[in-house]
Amino acid sequence: MTVAIEENRVRFSELRMEGVTRRFGPAVALDRIDLRIKGGEFLALLGPSGCGKSTALNCLAGLLPLSAGEIWLDEERIDGLPPERREFGMVFQNYALFPHLSVRKNVAFGLAVRRMGKAETARRVDDALRLVELTEHAHKLPGQLSGGQQQRVAIARAVVLRPRLVLMDEPLSNLDAKLRVQMRTEIRRMHQDLGLTTVYVTHDQEEALALADRVVVLRDGRIEQSGTPEEVYTYPSSTYIAGFMGYRNLLEMPVVSKDGGRVTIADRELRLTGVPQEKITGAHAVAAVRPEDFRLADGTSEKRNLLTVRVEVSEFHGREVAAEGVTGDGHVVHFRLPERVAPGSRVELTVPEERVLVFGESPGPEED
Structure with a gap:
């Protein structure tokens, strides 16, 4: 696992969203968002349903085109790139696993799309499964796993690609309270061990405070407050x-x-x-x-x-x-x-x- 950890170290200095706007017809979901994310940072986008946090994540991922604004990764403008060329990993709320593929094949899927060699694919998948402690479940289908185990597979599938940025959209909302706390700890540990840069969407303030280096609270498509968990918790701006x-x-x-x-x-x-x-x-x-x-x-x-x-x-x-x-x-x-x-x-x-x-x-x- 040492090799995998070393190769996942921070791969950029700063990601910038400049004036990012997203409209759905007359409705404005994101309104001129300016946000800087440092390499290696764990940033939480926090807010209630409809505030624009998932829209912001999908714009970063390339799943939604911008209505206005730009996204830069250091000196490279990426808002015009398709999702597969951004080299980001994404973990969805509903896991989005292939039910007919084994755990190993689910984790290897993105590497297969990139036509990676069999030996390197096997090595990376082994590293990822060890990281999420699922080696002994590699042969199982997703339906044979618990919700927490399925979420671990989804995380392994994201990090096996050695992404420049990991995007997580409400990844724990389908788990029970005990599993949420356990997975919260695992996600933070993986972020630190792999030197990842993570953007994490949640409506749960306790989750955001526990995980993030910085919390950005959204309201009606705009940033209402940004700061460390301690700052936002102790000194709310409104x-x-x-x-x-x-x-x-x-x-x-x-x-x-x-x-x-x-x-x-x-x-x-x-x-x-x-x-x-x-x-x-x-x-x-x-x-x-x-x-x-x-x-x-x-x-x-x-x-x-x-x-x-x-x-x-x-x-x-x-x-x-x-x-x-x-x-x-x-x-x-x-x-x-x-x-x-x-x-x-x-x-x-x-x-x-x-x-x-x-x-x-x-x-x-x-x-x-």
């Missing part, structure tokens, strides 16, 4: 990003004070002070709070950011309870606690000011 990255509580209320780098917003029975993420100029603002940042007030807590809620729903999640409560003035609050709380009970919660992010915009309609 209420849209905040909601998508786990800030389930987006509470819009009138602004009552701005003082010392803090903003306070309040309703009749709910008052929150937090850290502004942008200049707050309007009469209303939005407080974004993660459910896990709430805790039960114990009487010794600071008097700011105290709220009383009536528990509506309480779900047992092992070491913690996920609950939904309502304040006296009707604000719905999602919170997670190590303590059990019963529906119908009233609890007093608190949240540190530094855990409350304040935006000067309405969250708007919820995205699909």
Whole structure:
């Protein structure tokens, strides 16, 4: 496997999408996307259904022509090249394996298309099967494998070509929760061991944060935010990003004070002070709070950011309870606690000011 690893090392410095646009009739799926991907980087395109992430991947792969813009690989313009000349590998959501071919022949298929010699093909396929730990299943048909094993075959088929770029389109969405976590680790390990450059499409923020060196969040065909997982998770640039990255509580209320780098917003029975993420100029603002940042007030807590809620729903999640409560003035609050709380009970919660992010915009309609 050492030979395969060495020959898969990074083969370009930078891929650039410049003004990339894709239209389907009057609908704009991608709107002037500018994006740079470094060789060796693991980049996740993140967003809900319809945001343009799979369209971007298909444009990179050459499966969709651009309506406008250019794609460059170092000094080579590639948006006019057919897919087979881009030397990219692709892993699809539905695996796309040939059901009548064995695992070995599925993995070897792309090499056969390239008319590679039998000896070199056998060596490469052996390396790829060892990499995904499927050597003993080489003779089986895809229908005889589990979903996780089929996905490993699809990955082996992509990396056996020693691609310049690996494109993955929601590759784990058909697997159960346990397998998703296991395959996530395997994909990251292969990316590192083989020195791959990977673009990974997902709607799952946890998956993107765990895998990627950089996360690009798309919205309506445009880039809403780009940064390291830590940056996007900790410092969302808008209420849209905040909601998508786990800030389930987006509470819009009138602004009552701005003082010392803090903003306070309040309703009749709910008052929150937090850290502004942008200049707050309007009469209303939005407080974004993660459910896990709430805790039960114990009487010794600071008097700011105290709220009383009536528990509506309480779900047992092992070491913690996920609950939904309502304040006296009707604000719905999602919170997670190590303590059990019963529906119908009233609890007093608190949240540190530094855990409350304040935006000067309405969250708007919820995205699909």
